[in-house]
Structures are given as C-alpha cells and as structure tokens.
Amino acid sequence: MQTAFPDRALTTPISEGAITGVGVGLAVAGNRPMVEIMFGDFMTLTVDQIVSNAAKFYHMYNQAVTCPVVVRTPMGGRRGYGPTHSQSLERLFLGIDNCLVLSPNALIDIPRQLGAIRRIETPAIVFENKVDYTMRPYKVPEYYKVEIGSAEFPTVAVRPERVEPTVTLVSYGGMSRILADALLRIFEETDLVPELIVPISLHPIDLGPIVESANRTGMLLAIEEGPTFAAFGAEVLAQVSEHAARPIQLGRVGAQPMPVPSVPELEDMALPSVGRVIETLRGMKKV
Numbered sequence: 001m002q003t004a005f006p007d008r009a010l011t012t013p014i015s016e017g018a019i020t021g022v023g024v025g026l027a028v029a030g031n032r033p034m035v036e037i038m039f040g041d042f043m044t045l046t047v048d049q050i051v052s053n054a055a056k057f058y059h060m061y062n063q064a065v066t067c068p069v070v071v072r073t074p075m076g077g078r079r080g081y082g083p084t085h086s087q088s089l090e091r092l093f094l095g096i097d098n099c100l101v102l103s104p105n106a107l108i109d110i111p112r113q114l115g116a117i118r119r120i121e122t123p124a125i126v127f128e129n130k131v132d133y134t135m136r137p138y139k140v141p142e143y144y145k146v147e148i149g150s151a152e153f154p155t156v157a158v159r160p161e162r163v164e165p166t167v168t169l170v171s172y173g174g175m176s177r178i179l180a181d182a183l184l185r186i187f188e189e190t191d192l193v194p195e196l197i198v199p200i201s202l203h204p205i206d207l208g209p210i211v212e213s214a215n216r217t218g219m220l221l222a223i224e225e226g227p228t229f230a231a232f233g234a235e236v237l238a239q240v241s242e243h244a245a246r247p248i249q250l251g252r253v254g255a256q257p258m259p260v261p262s263v264p265e266l267e268d269m270a271l272p273s274v275g276r277v278i279e280t281l282r283g284m285k286k287v
Contacts, residue, residue: 016045020071024054024123027069032118039085040075040127044092054123055099066121074130076174076225077271083259086267088226090127090173094203094235100124100153101203103173106135107156107180108148113200116152127202129174129225141183151201155209158183158196165195167281168213170236171223172199175272179223182274190281192219202232207239214240214248219284221251223272228254251284253277 001009016037023035037043050071057065077086093101100122104113117124140146143162149155158180159165167190171179176198179186186194197213199206214220220240222233233252240248256270 016042017049020046020049020069021053023069023071024049024067027054027067027123028057028065032068032070034070034072037071037073039081039130040073040089041084041087043071043073043075043089043125046071047092050093050099050123050125051096055096058098058122067123068121070117070124070126072126072128074133075127076129076131077260077267078131078174080262080264080267082262086260088224088255090202090224091226091231093125094232096203098122099203100201101127102153102200103127103129103202104132104200105129105156105173105198106132106177107138107146107158107198112148113153120152127173131174132177135177138177138180141180144183149206149209151206153201153206155200155206156198157209157213158198160193160195163193165193165213165217167192167194167219167221167284168210168217169194169196169221169223169277170199170210170233171196172202172232173225175223175225178274179277182277185274186278186281189278190285192281192285205236205239207236207243210236211240211243215245218246219249221253221277221281221284223253223277224255225271226255227257228252229257249284251280253280 020035023033026033054067054069057067076088144158145161147157183194195213197210222236224233237250253272253276261267
C-alpha cells in the first residue's frame with residue numbers, strides 16, 4: 001500500500017482509539033468504513049469511541065444521524081499467544097444500545113452469515129475466532145444435518161436426522177466448530193442426543209431457535225470460550241428461563257476465571273473442552 005500510494009498510506013504509531021474514531025467519523029459523514037483491530041484483546045482501547053460516540057449518535061440527534069461503522073477483530077485462544085493475545089472479551093460489548101455484536105462461525109460460508117452487514121445502519125462489532133481462519137470446509141457428522149435460519153444474521157442449527165434431540169447445546173464462534181465435530185462423541189459418552197444451536201448475532205440475541213429447541217429437549221447447556229460470569233451464556237439462560245413454555249434444566253461451560261496461559265498444556269486446562277462439556281452433561285443428567 002505504501003508503494004502504490006506513498007502520499008496516502010503513512011507509517012504512524014498505532015492507536016486503536018484513533019483508528020476507531022476515524023472510522024466513526026467516516027461513517028457519520030456518509031461512508032461505510034470497516035475498521036480492523038488486531039488483536040481482539042486491544043478492543044478495550046476502542047470502547048470510548050464505540051460506547052460514547054458510534055452507538056449514541058442515532059438517539060442523540062433524534063434519529064437523523066446513522067453510523068454504520070463495522071469494527072472487525074480476531075478473538076480467542078488455542079494458539080499459545082498468551083495472556084494479552086488470547087482473551088475472549090465479547091461479554092464486555094454485549095448490551096450496548098444500538099450496537100450489533102456478531103460472531104461468525106466455521107459451519108457455513110461467511111457470505112451467508114454476514115452478507116447483510118452491507119445494509120445495516122447501526123455500528124457493528126464482528127468477533128472472529130482466530131482458529132477458524134485455517135479451518136477447512138465443515139463436514140457434517142454422520143446422522144446430522146445443518147439448517148440455516150431466515151433471520152438477517154441467521155442462526156445455524158446442527159440437528160440429528162433420525163431421532164429427537166434430548167439436550168440443546170448453544171454456542172458461537174470458534175467453540176461451535178469444536179462442539180459440532182464432537183456431537184457423536186457427546187452422544188456416545190453421555191447417552192444424550194445433542195442438538196447444537198449457533199447464533200451469529202450475540203446482541204441482539206436471536207432467541208427463537210434457542211427457545212424452540214429447549215422446549216423440545218428440556219435441557220440446555222450454553223458453552224463459550226470466555227469466562228461465564230455476566231456473559232453471553234448467562235444472558236441466554238436468563239432469557240430462556242423467562243420465555244420457555246416448560247421448566248428447562250440449565251447449565252453453562254466457559255473458561256476458567258484467569259488470564260489465558262501461554263503454555264499449551266495450561267491453555268488447554270484454562271479453556272473449555274469437549275471433556276468438560278461431557279462432564280457437565282453427565283452431572284445435569286443426575287439431577
């Protein structure tokens with residue numbers, strides 16, 4: 001870029017706040033900018049621009065100003081990058097009024113997941129799990145099928161073909177591929193038939209497919225790569241308990257409440273695993 005545009009592509013100090021602020025200004029001026037923050041751990045430096053400016057302009061100016069800035073960032077661990085480059089901070093951005101939070105996954109192609117982002121008029125944060133970058137096309141497990149919802153940012157469901165599911169798993173982003181690949185193992189080791197529901201929009205939540213599945217199975221486990229306190233899974237469980245048509249047995253699995261270690265063995269212990277999901281499901285069965 002510097003060779004092609006020497007007067008326009010300039011070397012400067014990195015400032016995530018300034019990068020995001022320029023994106024916000026461009027959006028207010030009628031453009032559709034996409035801001036990239038590398039890595040997601042440094043999204044904390046963008047919070048003032050997103051919360052105090054981008055998300056508020058629409059209401060502050062009597063709905064006469066839109067700010068369709070997209071802030072895209074890679075998030076998550078399992079690469080050995082250590083405490084400052086491996087966090088999952090999605091929970092810090094959930095619930096910001098007038099701000100979309102999206103998390104694509106490796107189960108279907110990206111255009112089907114994020115095609116609508118070119119049409120929205122609100123700020124949007126896109127969290128992509130960095131492990132998904134190198135994933136091959138998803139292969140559906142035997143006896144399962146993939147269904148794609150009709151919402152603007154559709155929810156993906158990996159459902160058993162021949163039998164009724166007995167437990168609903170809800171996850172998103174990179175964790176969803178790990179779970180989808182382990183559905184048969186989960187059945188073999190728990191005797192529960194899992195159905196996996198994967199929303200792309202984390203805020204607002206596409207609650208309908210989750211409630212519909214939980215009403216059928218009566219058991220719901222939310223799994224996410226970040227810590228579970230005040231996080232996506234907690235909100236899902238709270239809303240399902242409010243809207244479900246029957247009592248639902250609820251559980252959640254997430255990361256240990258600590259910085260993500262660099263050492264691979266310790267990183268594996270800190271982040272949620274299929275083994276912990278199976279252990280949690282076995283405990284739920286006994287209740």
